[in-house]
Amino acid sequence: MTGLFSQGPEPRNTPVAWWLEAVLLLIGTVSLGWFAYNWIASEGGQLWSNYALDTRLDGRKPTVTGFLRHVGGAENQEEERTAEVEVAEPEQPRQAPPPRGADIGRIEIPRLKIASIVRQGVDDKTLSRSVGHVPYTAMPGNAGNVGLAAHRDTYFRNLRDVQQGDVIRLTTPGGTFEYKVDSLEIVTPKNVEVLDPTPSPSLTLVTCYPFNFVGHAPKRFIVRARQTNPPESKTKRRS
Secondary structure, eight states, rough: OOOOOOOOOOOOOOOOHHHHHHHHHHHHHHHHHHHHHHHHIIHHHHHHHHHHHHHHHTTTTOHHHHHHHHHTTOOOSSSOOOOOOOOOOOOOOSSSOOOOOOEEEEEGGGTEEEEEEEEOOSSSHHTTTTTEOOOOOOOOOOEEEEEOOOOOTTTGGGGGGGOOOOEEEEETTTTTEEEEEEEEEEEEETGGGSSSSSSOEEEEEEEEESOOOOSSSSSEEEEEEEOOSSSOEEEEEEE
């Protein structure tokens, strides 16, 4: 019985165990850093783009100082004023499309609590941080079919509950445009004709379907809406 309860020699970390701990710690640190970077890039980018859009609509110039005050909840009374901004005449077609990742405006579906900045492009990077504008479709404010896409598990997560008659609002530097949902349909990825031009101003939202599918969803959920308001009469916005 002697020594039955006595402690043996303390275990020592072998070189293999030490290296394994170091590798696991490094992997954990890198993973946490990557998650933090993507969160900041996504949420921070949304905050800045919303601030910049609202500031320009009020006839002011967005600044880093103003953004920090905005995020902190303080009003910035010292921002540099720009010339009076005239809004809502339909934007004239551009000679070239906006560059990939450029801010287009903001989409809001009040009943579904959807609100996101819209950026040009539907590449992975753009869709990971915003709703994307399908490049070859009409720009908001122009005649034709505006195509917007987003992931079913991020910015269009609540789109599963959309109904006919829901109001969709697109706010851009050129004005605010409202649409009413006309129809919903489910198609295959090959049915790209849903984004074809239309004779009247319209909006098409696209996301993957089914919403709860694990992996790459095999179908597409399509929301079609028609513009219900003419462009705002030309007015001068002041802060």
